Amino acid sequence: MDKTLTWFFYIWGGFVVLLNLIGIAGSALTSPTFSDFVSWLQDTYSPFNLWNWGLNFVLFLPAFGAYAWREKRRKRDLSISD
Numbered sequence: 001m002d003k004t005l006t007w008f009f010y011i012w013g014g015f016v017v018l019l020n021l022i023g024i025a026g027s028a029l030t031s032p033t034f035s036d037f038v039s040w041l042q043d044t045y046s047p048f049n050l051w052n053w054g055l056n057f058v059l060f061l062p063a064f065g066a067y068a069w070r071e072k073r074r075k076r077d078l079s080i081s082d
Helices: 002-030 034-044 050-081
Strands: none
Touching: 002 034, 002 050
């Protein structure tokens, strides 16, 4: 089960990162000028853009949950073997 949880959070986290990269690439290809693209990129990934941070946090929640579950299982297995 630990291997399954490990694979899940790596794949899910990679999927979220890939979606962000696809969004950036799509915006780069559809922006009329380079400065428009840079402006969009700065606005979207600004530390003050709470919507983007919140969305990425929500998208990462299943990966965080799988990681926490795996660590809880590992801690329980160590306490049983002691």
